[in-house]
Amino acid sequence: MLSPLQTSFTKVLSLTSDEALKRRFMVLDVPIQANMRFGLLLEVLDKVAEEAALNYVNQFFPDARVVTAAIDNIIIRHVTDMSRDVHFKARINHVGRSSLEIGIRVEQPGVPVRHIASCYFTMVARSGMGEGAVSVALPGLDYGEDIEQQRADKALQRRKEYKQQQARLNEPPSREEFQMLTDLHAAQDDPGFKGLLAGKLTADAWERMYPEQENVPKKIFGGYLIRRAYELSSICSEQIAPNRPIAAAVNRINFFHPVRMGDTLHYTTRVVYTKGSFICVEANIERISRDKTTKALSNSCLFTFVNVDDDLQQQPVPQVYPTNYGEDARYLMAHRSSQTLIAEGANDLS
Ligand code: GDP
DSSP states (O other): OOOOOGGOOEEETTTTTHHHHHHHBSSSSSOEEEEEOOOHHHHHHHHHHHHHHHHHHHHHHHEEEEEEEEEOOOOOOOOOOSSSEEEEEEEEEEOOSEEEEEEEEEEEOSSSSEEEEEEEEEEEEEOGGGGGOEEEEOOOOOOOHHHHHHHHHHHHHHHHHHHHHHHHTTSOOOHHHHHHHHHHHHHHHHHTTOOOOGSEEEEEEEEEEEEEEOOOOBOHHHHHHHHHHHHHHHHHTTTTTEEEEEEEEEEEEEEEEEOTTOEEEEEEEEEEEEEETEEEEEEEEEEEEEEEEEEEEEEEEEEEEEEEOOOOBOOOOOOOOSSSSSHHHHHHHHHHHHHHHHHHSSOOOO
């Protein structure tokens, strides 16, 4: 049996020595703070998680492949410093029947080391194609070291917490939450109301999937989809951010249905919630099959942005007002989901 340590995999983005690579990851070609394209970072993360998982799975099932099932919340601890390299240190934390949790520590070497984020991906190993694809039964790991056992326990804990959190999200509003929504509606009844309506703060985009984007046979690279979802969400958030919105956290990303070549994708993003300097944007990706017989939600993400000035100081964001039932539900969902993320992520990002 292998230990988690033996599943280690590291990817380095050589921003210090590869000018072309550095340029590819820049938001602007002038020296500004927080100049790293976060969407592209997400794309790399997904690829690293896939490679770390495949290295393990293919030792036992050479033809199997892995797909991303979910990305647990990611809190951004610091913005990326473009004058240092970026290291993605990946390792398998836990192996279930056919799923694996990959942990990735993103950091920048130097004194002191700069911790960008810690990320946890749930991947599933599959073999076969199309309708005939089945999940494979994976051999487990030997969690010999204390830290390995702790990480394996935490992986199971994260899964359990997510299920509990999902159950809580569907609960009716508490007395305080109900009051919060009532106040937001009452404000809109005022004849002088000038607030920003959630229903107006949206952005959408259409895209066709070409063979160029293919990752595993017939499916589309998940990292590409979340990058696109993030970039559109960022544009959407700019409609309400008085300064510059930058990524603060990814609340959770779920992959429900694989996207296939020839699919038409409809991305919809909406500002669902604001609090202090934070903005939550929900992004959904709907896939429409080439023969138009299947329409399904392939992906749903919730991103949290923080509005900052040129020196990365947090600046307030206006209140967003939900109007109808769906907007209320999304407001409440983001309110609940971002409580701890906002509290934890409220540190100085510089
Ligand atoms: P932790 O998960 O609470 O221990 O948080 P960390 O930020 O220390 O690490 C995040 C994840 O990155 C871990 O769960 C590991 O899967 C992985 N990881 C951490 N340190 C290393 C390392 O030195 N090498 C490799 N390959 N992976 C690491």
